[in-house]
Amino acid sequence: MIAKELLKGSLKSIVLKLLSENDRMYGYELTQKVEELTEGKIKLTLGALYPVLHKLEKEGALETEAVQVNNRTRIYYKLTQTGNSTALEKIKELEEFVQTINILLNPNLGLQPCTV
């Protein structure tokens, strides 16, 4: 399991990335997808996911659509026009972040001490 604190900053990017690859998704589907892709290492909780979804909707990156499924209302999210560019930006940002962290974690790459 990945710790919540590590996940916090990149949650937005993860959501945008998933939505950019799928036409429309609903909350539960998102959590399932993440769990499936990461083989259970990342579990999005209710409490973490929905605030972010609503925030993105408020910012205009996402739009919603209500559909009746099994006697209940399901809210689907999809990227808007602006959302597409935001997604690209955010994904790029996350990639950079991961690379930078990698450098930090392996600072001696190619500079192994000589053993004479």
Place this chain on the structure above:
Amino acid sequence: MYCLTNEQISFIEREVDNDEITYSHLRYELIDHVCCEIESQMQAGIYFKEAYDKIRNQSGFKGFKKIQTDTLSLIDKNYRIMRNMMKIGGMAALILLGFGTVFKINHWPGAGIMLLGGFFLMCFVFFPTALYVMNRESKMKGKNIVFASVFIGGITFMLGTLFKVQHWPGAGLLLMVGDVILLFLFIPSLLYYKMNSTADRKKRQVYLLGALSLMLFLGGSFFKMFHWPGAQILIITGSISLISVFLPVYAYREYKNSQHVHASFIYIIIAFMYFTLFETLLAMNVSKPLVSDYIHAEKMESSSTKQLDDFNQTNYNLLLNDSTVDQAKLLTLRENTNELCAYLQDLKIRLITRTEQVEAEQAGKLVDNIELLHNMTESKIPTQFMLGEYGKATELKNKIDEYKKLLTDYVQDNPATSEAISNILSTGLPSNYAEFYTSWEEAQFGNVFLSGDIGILSHIQYNLRIAENLALKSKQTSLNL
């Protein structure tokens, strides 16, 4: 794939609604999410109830409500600021009030500042921000009236309390306005929207009961502050129905309706108790007559007068036993003092008879128990009696002057005592009063309320006995007794 039945879905809907999720489409999402989760668990062979409890436990103590507050905090900057201010303000106010109380009890310096600061934080930071947050989280229709009335009424009421505690003028008015707003705007509007928002008949009955008893109670304290009749009965019925009928019924229904008790339920009960207690104490205090200090002083002086009278009697007896003393003169002195004292007593009784509209006999009893007077703050009738057409004050002044002459003549061989007596029984206008009043009568009895007049008359009685005592003392000294 397993599909939940309609009953199971409506159970989840009720549970989510229990947490008052009102923001946008969050309610639908939470219901759908929980349903999906349960469906997948049931697919794996877990029972509905067990699956639900598991999810419920995952979402923590505050449950779905926390998701909503987190969402609002993330989206709305104002909400976030207000919420933080509410938390910090409430905390700081509590700490200040707590420490202030401890300091006050121990008479350490700074207690007043702390209590005042705590009070201000509570009133002007915690209360408005808490209302803002509640307003944001609620979806009640027409909630504006409810929130506006509780905001204005609450602030006015709290300001009134502050003014009262600090003895600033206008406290009564503020408390009255606050009470009226709470009583006639807030409670009815809240009741109206609560009644509209629920179809459950039993629930509506509980709301109605609560609102009615609260109104009875508030109305009672209102009556109490104004000394209107019936206050006691209103307060008693109101508080009894609040504490022994509404609270148990409400608590019972709350327990029955959900397996878990909301934290907010506990807050409601505590706030409720606090308010009830506080309001009762305040009503008692506000209704305490402003003139209680006068009454106290009057009682002290009356009892001193009686003691002085006894003391003087022994002095007379001592002097009368001496053969060189002019007994006739001495007896005249005694008689005159008693006469003037009786005249003063009669004035008091007549004042009471007129102002209270009672028989002389009843007034005679009341004169020794002026705290029982109903119209002790009435000033029109007493002023009319003392200064107006009856002009009793001038009559009194003349009598005092006559008596003073008698007394100073009696001690004319002792100028010091003579001067002291003149001072004690002075009927002149003190120089520092000259710019406000034109005469002694006006300075003493102009626009004074009933208990004040009685206090002044009792004071004169006391002075008479002191003057008499000085005269007797002087005589004794001159005779080397």
